[in-house]
Amino acid sequence: MTQNQKKLIAAAAVFSIAWGICPAANAMHIMEGYLPAGYCIAWGVLSLPFLVAGFMRIKKTLDENRRALTLLAMSGAFIFVISSLKIPSVTGSCSHMTGTGLGAILFGPCTVSILGLIVLIFQAILLAHGGLTSLGANTFSMAIAGPFISYGIYMLCRKCKLSRLATVFLAASAGDLFTYCVTSVQLALSYPSEAGGISASVLKFLGVFAPTQLPLAVVEGLLTTAIVLCLESYAKPELKSVGYLKEV
Amino acid sequence: MEKKQKKILFALIAAAVLIAAVPFLALRGAEFGGSDDAGSKMAEQIHGEYEPWFTPVLESLTGGEIPGEIESLLFCVQTGIGVGITAFFMGRLYERRKLGKDDEEL
Numbered sequence: 452m453t454q455n456q457k458k459l460i461a462a463a464a465v466f467s468i469a470w471g472i473c474p475a476a477n478a479m480h481i482m483e484g485y486l487p488a489g490y491c492i493a494w495g496v497l498s499l500p501f502l503v504a505g506f507m508r509i510k511k512t513l514d515e516n517r518r519a520l521t522l523l524a525m526s527g528a529f530i531f532v533i534s535s536l537k538i539p540s541v542t543g544s545c546s547h548m549t550g551t552g553l554g555a556i557l558f559g560p561c562t563v564s565i566l567g568l569i570v571l572i573f574q575a576i577l578l579a580h581g582g583l584t585s586l587g588a589n590t591f592s593m594a595i596a597g598p599f600i601s602y603g604i605y606m607l608c609r610k611c612k613l614s615r616l617a618t619v620f621l622a623a624s625a626g627d628l629f630t631y632c633v634t635s636v637q638l639a640l641s642y643p644s645e646a647g648g649i650s651a652s653v654l655k656f657l658g659v660f661a662p663t664q665l666p667l668a669v670v671e672g673l674l675t676t677a678i679v680l681c682l683e684s685y686a687k688p689e690l691k692s693v694g695y696l697k698e699v
Numbered sequence: 700m701e702k703k704q705k706k707i708l709f710a711l712i713a714a715a716v717l718i719a720a721v722p723f724l725a726l727r728g729a730e731f732g733g734s735d736d737a738g739s740k741m742a743e744q745i746h747g748e749y750e751p752w753f754t755p756v757l758e759s760l761t762g763g764e765i766p767g768e769i770e771s772l773l774f775c776v777q778t779g780i781g782v783g784i785t786a787f788f789m790g791r792l793y794e795r796r797k798l799g800k801d802d803e804e805l
Contacts, residue, residue: 517804518804518805521788521791521792521805524784524788525784525785525788525789527784528780528781528782528783528784528785528788529781529785530781531777531778531780531781531784532778532781532782532785533781534777535774535775535777535778535781536778537774538719539719539722539723539726540722541722541726542722543722543726570777573777574777577773577776577777578770578773578774578777579758579764579770616707666718666722669718670715670718670719673711673712673714673715673718674711674712674715676711677708677711677712677715678785680704680707680708680711681700681708681789682792683704684700684701684704684796685700685789685792685793685795685796686792687801688801688802688804689805
């Protein structure tokens with residue numbers, strides 16, 4: 452990373468923190484128009500440093516290592532597929548998965564924030580799913596918070612010497628579930644309930660999302676494990692080049 | 700791919716399909732609306748009537764909600780792009796292994 456790039460990230464971070472402190476600004480996908488404008492901007496600004504860091508990380512990865520391009524494209528494509536599948540769940544409503552676990556495990560969370568953003572923009576413009584105004588909030592929950600948890604769990608399990616496939620499964624499911632937890636908090640912050648304030652509201656939104664999402668998180672874990680299994684058999688050199696498999 | 704890995708792969712996909720299919724078959728007559736919509740309803744319940752202050756771009760262009768068929772078309776396009784890229788690279792990787800050129804770059 453060059454000096455300039457570091458400065459840019461730092462500037463974005465400072466900008467973001469300054470916004471976070473500023474109290475003036477008094478949702479997997481939060482619907483278009485359902486977040487007050489202040490929150491839309493605040494979440495967007497909060498996502499900014501991650502996106503800048505992610506963009507540079509991708510550039511650096513590709514400059515150093517052309518082999519990674521294949522895996523990067525597949526991680527992005529995986530998010531496209533997985534997040535387009537609406538799966539029926541035990542609660543009688545449908546929801547879809549995030550698919551960000553794969554990218555987070557292979558490339559780290561910052562890189563995924565860009566991939567996730569692409570998918571979210573696609574869905575917001577063409578599908579009226581999520582939205583341009585809630586893009587910041589959705590990016591934060593799906594493309595930043597979720598992948599960070601995935602990556603954290605992945606690192607933790609690797610340290611504990613858990614088997615590789617179990618690790619992938621846990622990381623992907625946890626990221627999916629956490630995405631929806633963050634969405635609940637985001638919605639609750641904008642819609643505090645009159646009786647119990649924000650925390651009561653968080654519980655209410657979690658009550659809507661969590662039971663639906665739980666089985667889907669398992670499905671996401673299974674599918675991510677499946678694709679990793681395929682990659683492990685056929686893309687060993689690529690996996691080694693991004694550091695997922697140890698150099699032999 | 701070794702035999703054992705093939706078995707695991709098959710089991711994973713079967714389990715995923717089962718988890719998705721069981722609620723659909725078991726809960727007869729359930730509506731299976733989107734949980735995003737459920738979230739919006741919850742917001743209204745907490746906050747009272749809420750008028751979304753911004754309509755989706757495509758909806759304001761066409762002056763109404765996107766018809767269900769079109770929406771499913773667009774969702775399919777999304778899936779198609781994803782599957783296309785994944786399958787393309789998976790195929791190349793598979794052939795590379797078959798030709799015994801594992802160390803070559805794609």
